[in-house]
Amino acid sequence: MLVVGFLQWWYTRGWMGFAQGLLDKIRSLADFFSLGLLLRTLFYPFRQISAYSDENASLQKQISAFFDKLLSRTIGAVVRLGILIFGILAITVEAGLGAILAFAWPFIPLVPIVAVFCAIVGVV
Amino acid sequence: MNNTYNYNSLRAKEARLGKVFEHWFIRTLMKITVVALLAAAVYLRFALHTSLWWLLLGLAVLLAMFLAWHKYELLRPATGKADDINNILSRDLLIAMSRKPNSRKLAEIVCKTQSGSFLALRYAITPSLLEILAADLPEDPTPIYEKAREIMQKTDAEQIAGGMISVAIIECHPNHEDILKRMKLSIDDLYGGITWYNYLHGLVKSMNKPRHTGGMGRDLMFGYTPLLQNFAINISRSREGMIKEQVHLAAHDEIVDKMVQTFSSGGRQNVALIGPEGSGRSTIVTAFADKILNADSKISSRLKFRQIFKLDAAALIGSAGERGEIERLVRNILAEAYMAKNVIIWLDNAQLFFEEGVGSVDIANVLLPILEGGRLRMILTMDEQRFLEISAKNSSLANALNKIMVAEASQDETMKIMQDHVPELEYQHNVIYTHWALTEAYRLSERYVHDLVMPGRALNLLESAAGHAESNRFVTEKSVQSAIEKTYGVKMQSTQNEEDKSRLLNMEELIHERMIDQEGAVKAVSDALRRAAAGVRNENRPIGTFLFLGPTGVGKTELAKALSEVYFHGEGTMIRIDLNEFVSADDVSRLIADGATDELSLTSQVMKHPFAVVLLDEIEKAHPQVLTTLLQLLDEGILRDIKNREVSFRDTIVIATSNAGADKIRDYIDQGLTMTEVKDELTNELIKTGAFKPEFLNRFDEICAFEPLSKEALIQIIDLILKGVNKTLEPQKISVTVDEGGKKLLVDAGYDPKLGARPMRRIVQKTVENIVAKNVLSGEAESGEKIHITTEMIRNELAS
Numbered sequence: 001m002l003v004v005g006f007l008q009w010w011y012t013r014g015w016m017g018f019a020q021g022l023l024d025k026i027r028s029l030a031d032f033f034s035l036g037l038l039l040r041t042l043f044y045p046f047r048q049i050s051a052y053s054d055e056n057a058s059l060q061k062q063i064s065a066f067f068d069k070l071l072s073r074t075i076g077a078v079v080r081l082g083i084l085i086f087g088i089l090a091i092t093v094e095a096g097l098g099a100i101l102a103f104a105w106p107f108i109p110l111v112p113i114v115a116v117f118c119a120i121v122g123v124v
Numbered sequence: 125m126n127n128t129y130n131y132n133s134l135r136a137k138e139a140r141l142g143k144v145f146e147h148w149f150i151r152t153l154m155k156i157t158v159v160a161l162l163a164a165a166v167y168l169r170f171a172l173h174t175s176l177w178w179l180l181l182g183l184a185v186l187l188a189m190f191l192a193w194h195k196y197e198l199l200r201p202a203t204g205k206a207d208d209i210n211n212i213l214s215r216d217l218l219i220a221m222s223r224k225p226n227s228r229k230l231a232e233i234v235c236k237t238q239s240g241s242f243l244a245l246r247y248a249i250t251p252s253l254l255e256i257l258a259a260d261l262p263e264d265p266t267p268i269y270e271k272a273r274e275i276m277q278k279t280d281a282e283q284i285a286g287g288m289i290s291v292a293i294i295e296c297h298p299n300h301e302d303i304l305k306r307m308k309l310s311i312d313d314l315y316g317g318i319t320w321y322n323y324l325h326g327l328v329k330s331m332n333k334p335r336h337t338g339g340m341g342r343d344l345m346f347g348y349t350p351l352l353q354n355f356a357i358n359i360s361r362s363r364e365g366m367i368k369e370q371v372h373l374a375a376h377d378e379i380v381d382k383m384v385q386t387f388s389s390g391g392r393q394n395v396a397l398i399g400p401e402g403s404g405r406s407t408i409v410t411a412f413a414d415k416i417l418n419a420d421s422k423i424s425s426r427l428k429f430r431q432i433f434k435l436d437a438a439a440l441i442g443s444a445g446e447r448g449e450i451e452r453l454v455r456n457i458l459a460e461a462y463m464a465k466n467v468i469i470w471l472d473n474a475q476l477f478f479e480e481g482v483g484s485v486d487i488a489n490v491l492l493p494i495l496e497g498g499r500l501r502m503i504l505t506m507d508e509q510r511f512l513e514i515s516a517k518n519s520s521l522a523n524a525l526n527k528i529m530v531a532e533a534s535q536d537e538t539m540k541i542m543q544d545h546v547p548e549l550e551y552q553h554n555v556i557y558t559h560w561a562l563t564e565a566y567r568l569s570e571r572y573v574h575d576l577v578m579p580g581r582a583l584n585l586l587e588s589a590a591g592h593a594e595s596n597r598f599v600t601e602k603s604v605q606s607a608i609e610k611t612y613g614v615k616m617q618s619t620q621n622e623e624d625k626s627r628l629l630n631m632e633e634l635i636h637e638r639m640i641d642q643e644g645a646v647k648a649v650s651d652a653l654r655r656a657a658a659g660v661r662n663e664n665r666p667i668g669t670f671l672f673l674g675p676t677g678v679g680k681t682e683l684a685k686a687l688s689e690v691y692f693h694g695e696g697t698m699i700r701i702d703l704n705e706f707v708s709a710d711d712v713s714r715l716i717a718d719g720a721t722d723e724l725s726l727t728s729q730v731m732k733h734p735f736a737v738v739l740l741d742e743i744e745k746a747h748p749q750v751l752t753t754l755l756q757l758l759d760e761g762i763l764r765d766i767k768n769r770e771v772s773f774r775d776t777i778v779i780a781t782s783n784a785g786a787d788k789i790r791d792y793i794d795q796g797l798t799m800t801e802v803k804d805e806l807t808n809e810l811i812k813t814g815a816f817k818p819e820f821l822n823r824f825d826e827i828c829a830f831e832p833l834s835k836e837a838l839i840q841i842i843d844l845i846l847k848g849v850n851k852t853l854e855p856q857k858i859s860v861t862v863d864e865g866g867k868k869l870l871v872d873a874g875y876d877p878k879l880g881a882r883p884m885r886r887i888v889q890k891t892v893e894n895i896v897a898k899n900v901l902s903g904e905a906e907s908g909e910k911i912h913i914t915t916e917m918i919r920n921e922l923a924s
Contacts, residue, residue, distance in 0.1 A: 002138070031336040033340065
């Protein structure tokens with residue numbers, strides 16, 4: 001009866017739970033690396049440095065402020081891109097491994113049986 | 125519906141199997157074995173090239189599958205359809221239940237479950253009690269299961285836990301209401317206990333869920349805030365690490381939603397939370413901080429991940445010497461907050477920034493343009509009174525604020541908040557709170573804690589009670605009573621023990637041990653107090669309210685003193701206010717003054733000694749405004765002090781005395797009226813002459829007329845005074861007696877119808893005490909001797 005219970009769980013709640021757990025992990029990783037947020041604010045000035053310019057200032061000062069802001073936005077974009085790349089990599093690895101395991105999930109209970117068969121047959 | 129427990133059901137078997145492998149050591153060993161098997165398989169495959177590695181791999185996979193099954197299923201078997209009891213019994217119940225449990229067996233095991241022991245510890249629903257009750261129930265536990273299923277549905281639970289079986293056993297007992305009453309409980313309290321346990325259980329479960337707060341890139345788009353780091357506390361940062369969420373009250377949720385709405389709209393970006401101290405203003409701000417920090421909450425991206433900084437007024441004042449410097453510093457801080465783009469400034473106790481004083485600074489001229497401009501988000505919290513004061517001083521400031529009123533929490537809400545705080549308090553103080561501690565904290569704090577409103581006042585008392593836990597570390601209602609005595613300086617007394625009951629029953633005799641005559645008044649007062657002690661009284665009024673009418677020296681004050689001694693165990697519990705000092709309307713403020721400025725005001729004295737006789741002497745001389753103020757006291761048992769705090773008089777006996785119309789009493793008696801008729805006539809007379817208004821007199825439980833003392837009564841008073849003299853002489857082992865003729869002489873010499881018994885003490889002093897003093901000093905009276913004073917000696921002494 002317990003074996004039946006185990007198999008019931010494995011092919012229903014267990015499988016679904018694993019898939020849900022994988023999605024939760026991916027969501028947590030996306031939050032940890034702030035993926036959505038970084039994409040939305042990719043070209044924002046880095047930490048608001050040089051983000052403000054005085055509209056009443058002289059043309060020279062305004063041009064200088066424009067370039068300062070441009071530099072701040074570039075630095076911001078580079079830092080964000082770096083984090084984005086790391087984040088996407090981490091999520092890809094997690095999702096890839098998870099997906100493989102999720103697809104292999106229904107076959108895992110067969111592994112011990114196959115293993116016993118291979119051991120008897122003498123497959124090295 | 126299947127209500128038959130099946131020991132061999134799959135869930136029961138899974139639960140028992142899960143228990144076998146529950147220990148961390150076994151699970152760790154199994155995990156190590158999996159790794160070792162895999163390592164050995166790799167070794168066999170690549171080093172020894174043998175097919176046996178397959179066996180090791182198969183074993184490792186088998187064990188790994190079992191570990192997954194154990195973790196995700198056996199340790200928390202999923203519930204099934206609720207129509208079968210076996211699908212909804214909790215795991216710990218399934219583990220504890222025997223093959224065929226009967227009602228008694230169920231009673232035995234429920235306290236081994238988590239929720240069963242929760243109820244045992246906090247509500248005293250112990251195994252022994254349950255076993256006694258179960259003995260009266262049928263062997264077949266089906267009705268218990270049915271009731272438990274009903275409880276599960278009523279409490280919105282998913283499973284039948286041990287606690288529900290405990291309550292079901294109680295509820296199935298035909299006399300459960302009487303049994304619970306004896307335990308000062310109701311079935312609703314126990315349902316509340318189950319809901320409390322379910323809430324805590326849910327809290328523990330939610331701790332395992334990941335919390336999304338924006339991640340490492342969240343703050344990259346926002347500016348640096350070095351000044352704010354120095355002069356403010358980042359509330360959001362401190363909440364970030366918190367796993368625990370706070371209990372959500374409907375009223376608070378509504379306010380948080382309003383805040384979200386205000387800050388998401390394009391209007392003035394400020395919110396002023398106006399409410400009394402202790403109403404939960406800070407809790408609302410932290411709940412708001414939680415909400416905007418939660419990546420999953422559905423709020424505008426313009427508001428999400430903004431951080432709340434609580435500005436520290438003391439740090440600002442401390443670091444900047446002059447006023448100009450403070451203003452400059454505040455401007456810089458606010459500019460930094462604005463430039464950072466993710467800061468919401470919180471001015472807690474906002475009045476500190478709008479008034480000059482110790483620890484406060486008036487920077488309204490800096491803040492007003494910012495509030496009116498509405499570009500920097502700000503939260504202000506303050507109490508109603510301060511808001512009114514600031515509004516009166518600076519109306520444009522008040523108009524610039526988006527006000528949200530925070531009301532005091534209701535009893536149900538306060539209980540929920542206390543239940544929410546209990547785990548934290550228990551962890552901090554290593555104690556266990558019982559249900560009665562919570563209800564007592566609510567009851568006593570409502571009456572005796574004056575500086576805060578609910579839920580703050582109950583929480584404060586509850587926390588103080590942890591320091592008064594009983595020897596077994598339980599915080600009970602006694603702990604709370606002890607806390608209110610020791611921490612808040614409120615003297616608590618109980619009138620419920622046997623000695624007190626007998627004292628109440630023999631009140632007249634006890635009072636007459638120290639005062640003579642006035643049987644009518646003594647009886648009326650005694651009857652009223654007995655009714656009060658027996659619970660036949662309105663709890664929302666003072667214990668008793670009496671108006672004593674009569675001439676000077678007939679025992680009005682003496683009866684008040686006797687009452688404080690008999691009812692409250694000592695004269696020290698009498699608060700005496702001479703109302704002839706309250707003759708103008710302005711004197712009302714002195715009557716209700718704050719204890720910090722006038723410790724002798726009526727309200728401050730009652731705050732400190734809520735169990736007392738309040739003697740309002742010569743009430744006819746008080747200004748009508750003072751009498752109007754006292755109406756609420758007599759009617760509802762509360763008086764608001766100058767700070768608008770409610771002071772309870774519900775544990776006091778209020779006695780007002782008056783000489784008004786006293787000269788009429790003798791006439792009435794001479795006309796042959798009984799004392800009851802005298803009282804009625806006198807009352808009518810007082811109303812007719814305008815001395816008191818009828819609505820004022822009607823507020824008293826009893827109006828007692830004191831008759832002038834006869835010479836016979838005065839002789840008895842002489843006896844009482846002599847008793848006092850003998851008591852004083854007791855250490856010297858000397859006693860005094862006066863013969864009857866002497867006593868009569870003393871009465872004749874001291875009798876004055878206008879002054880009653882007052883001159884008697886003086887006359888005894890002048891005669892008896894003088895004779896004793898001469899005897900002692902001349903050596904005629906030595907230790908152990910009796911001095912007998914004759915009529916002649918008194919006469920001589922009076923003549924000298």
